[in-house]
Amino acid sequence: MKISGVDIRPGNIIEFEGSLWRAVKIQHTQPGKGGAYMQVEMKNLYDGRKTNNRFRSSETVEKVRLDTKDYQFLFATGDMLTFMDKVNYEQIELPRDTLGEEGDFLQDGMDVVMELYEDKPVSVQLPEQVTLAITEADPVVKGQTAASSYKPAMLENGVRVMVPPFIESGERIVVSVYDREYVRRAD
Structure with a gap:
């Protein structure tokens, strides 16, 4: 069109x-x-x-209009990612760089939406938000105001994000995949 x-x-x-x-x-x-x-x-x-x-x-x-299909991420082998069609259970392999930086948030069993052009995959859309555990968080510095102070924290997938001072190591938080920002504590 x-x-x-x-x-x-x-x-x-x-x-x-x-x-x-x-x-x-x-x-x-x-x-x-x-x-x-x-x-x-x-x-x-x-x-x-x-x-x-x-x-x-x-x-x-x-x-261009792209067709979309629901897939599930199965596993990674080297630089290749394996996805399964949720309707007919066919598997497809894509290079890791197809996802770009968002690939850091890919988790086993995650449901994704694959965009196809002429039956060839061109991009993979992850959920907007994922829940991850914090492996390490810097201690709070006394005297900082709580209103706008954030501290760095490392997630279980190796991504660093800024979190509020009350978040501790071991807690699970919700992170925005595309902004790479803290959203809230996980339930």
Whole structure:
């Protein structure tokens, strides 16, 4: 489906320069001279490259629709990740770098949504939030105000996050996968 360059929104998948790109950030600019344009930061779905491009309202781009399927993560072998289709139980292997930094939060048995283009997987969407245990947390420094003070903590998957001072080592917390930030204590 063709759309105008100024109609691109974050999350849209577009075909550009012979490859598939996801719009990450957009900025509509209307200079004093000349026509308005959309500044789009895009990430390549196949190799992870990022680029910025300007699209004018007179330009059209192909907006791509991806099919989605529910999969379950089974296990990792070296740099390959194995997923199972939750409907027909077929297994598929993908390189670890397909997930990017979000792959740090992948857990055995986790349900994911795989995006496919012409029956080939192009990206994997993890849940927005995951629950993890804290393996080590720095002690609270006396005199800090509780309002805006955070301290570093290491999660069981090796990711460092900033947590409020009342969080201790061994506690389970909910973390935002895409922001890599503390959300709340786990129930």
